[in-house]
Amino acid sequence: MSPTHTAQLMDGTGLARRIVEATATNAAEISQRTGVAPCLATVLVGDDPASVTYVRMKRARCAKAGIRSRHIGLPASTTTAELVDTLTALSHDPQVHGILLQHPVGPGIDERAAFEAIAPEKDVDGVTMHSFGTMSFGLPGFVSCTPGGIMRLLDEYGVELTGKQAVVVGRSPILGKPVGMLLLAQDATVTYCHSRTADLPAIVREADIVVAAVGRPRLIHGQDVKPGAVVIDAGYNPGNVGDVDFDTARTRARLITPVPGGVGPMTIAVLLAQTVEAAAQQCHGLVG
Template sequence: MAGVLDGKALATRMQADLAQQVKMLQEQAGRPPGLAVLMVGDNPASAAYVRGKERACAKVGIASFGKHFPTETTQAELEQVIQELNQDEQVDGILVQLPLPDHLDSVALLNQIDPDKDVDGLHPMNLGRLVRGEPGLQSCTPAGVMRLLQEYEINLRGKQAVMVGRSILVGKPLSLMLLAADATVTIAHSRTPDLAAMTRTADVLVTAIGRTELITPEMVKPGAIVVDVGINRIEDETGKARLVGDVQFEAVKEIASWITPVPGGIGPMTVTMLLHNTVWSYCQRLNIAP
């Protein structure tokens, strides 16, 4: 039976360490790190994510500069706000909560963020740094996956890794991080023919495709490390909602060597890496040792 890669426990420890670090750094810098989260509209899931991020900031001593805009806010208005935050010396990180309403161009907005304040790691300059293997702000979910694997001393060198999903948020940056750790990486996706044949080759199987319990035991190589980034909301016959991943957890854990749960796996690590990125940016901007 698989060991559980407990992201929640690691996130708790990392946040406690960050709180201590921020307390010491603030004495040198004279101010706390600052994170601005921009949210447009009233998407309930986005609102819940933003509240979670603000609570996490408060826990570690990061100042929150949350800004909530009505749905009809224009592209120009948001770009102006981002430019002001780029210049604000109290703000070390800027995050635009996705998805945005349809009339807004999210790529254009993300490109307006100062790359050195881009704590989501989605600016072309930060993605370019990742491709080149240079230091920079890295996308939070992929960085959280790598940190969790590191915590459990899982050596990726020479491993066959299969990444199911090709998004710019997870699939592409995580593939680059796995490659940098000397894994041999294959990217699969919803159009891949005979997905099961490919996933069965994986020593490390990562899925971020957003399809409820897509990965069955027959698709997993015995002894594989299975990382489930998917978050899918389902309702039972009584109408009660719960979260499940892309992997049939109970069945797959019988044959995997390690597996992440949903919830409690990668989700807490994503928020923690956002806090980590904000503190890293703060140190870089103020030229103080982290």
């Protein structure tokens, strides 16, 4: 790439807006046909300021999309058993179609046990082992929202994945691992990297597609980006900083997501779309 090259930005905000508009249309159709409005239950343990903000933002987006939201706030002292009981009750509530447990839930709670209390048909955040399994095998189910949003962005910008080298930096069960599986399903050759990967820059330099999802500010530097690569920054760190050094990476990449305005809006858009899809499945046959 020339010194004056600047990558095209992948506009997650604009694409997310279109997804939410289509979701609102679908939600209105379900409400009109069945008399039931899609409903997302949000569960928050404690009062972490960032988590409170995220939940408030998701509930506001629900309202815009014609999705009812029910919020359950639990004290920081909540035990794993109490949280599991809450999620189990929501799983059995016919008026709730999707469940979002805001994470992280705090050091005193077994997060995996809590996630597994969510019924698969209401796991619109794609966090259960069931959802990961169906996604990995290409079966019907809900994908993890951030990976799902990343795949929609890649599709929107016509990124060819077949035969390409994709490097995923990060291995969390709701981001790094599932996005790698989704890329693999599209015939990319996938390499997972993480905090213990030896000579990470050398591996990143071979990547046609880089997904940074490790939670370390500016870990990926521009000189380590292959000229013409597609760079997806799924990191979000204090100060609106991603896992990629944006200013240097954009001089070498062909496409790059900004932070904010790239992956983040897509995560919420997929959450809302999957909530309405869950409602459609659960309300099937009620009327019409």
